Amino acid sequence: KAGVTQTPRYLIKTRGQQVTLSCSPISGHRSVSWYQQTPGQGLQFLFEYFSETQRNKGNFPGRFSGRQFSNSRSEMNVSTLELGDSALYLCASSTNRGGEQYFGPGTRLTVT
């Protein structure tokens, strides 16, 4: 089975722009979660989608949003980028909620 894929792998944006990141889960996985990883804050939960519905949300401002499509693929969007949004964004999928998660390689976002 193919693993979790994330595109793009690297992204450089300017402050104030917006960005969309994409995640394709493992076939058959219906739960997709997003995390932000930074050296200072570690791994922070952004949100979880299951069956196209957001089921859980972390403590991030409204500039961070996401969605899930009927084929379980997910996108996250960050609007009005700030320098502090520079991070590795990780997507993880699982067959059921609360079970082990399978992570993609991440998208490295740099905001200048």
Added chain:
Amino acid sequence: GDSVTQMEGPVTLSEEAFLTINCTYTATGYPSLFWYVQYPGEGLQLLLKATKADDKGSNKGFEATYRKETTSFHLEKGSVQVSDSAVYFCALSEPTSGTYKYIFGTGTRLKVLA
């Protein structure tokens, strides 16, 4: 609230040394516990898991036992290799209020010297 606490790193060991990375948790119910590993430039990979008290998870020579009485899930390996150098994350998953919490520790960097 729920939390996961890991020992601070980096942990530096010589090849073939014994490894212990401590992990303790607080949870209101009965969480599932996980160890993940992250190699440079990659995402996290599931290393092992345990879903109930006294379960032992094991994989690639690593093992951890779910200890409810001490709320711990320490990671051990009898003989580390240079290729084990990575960051290790302890995590828990627990149902709560109709949803699930998934909480990660801050990670422990392991360096193994030849």
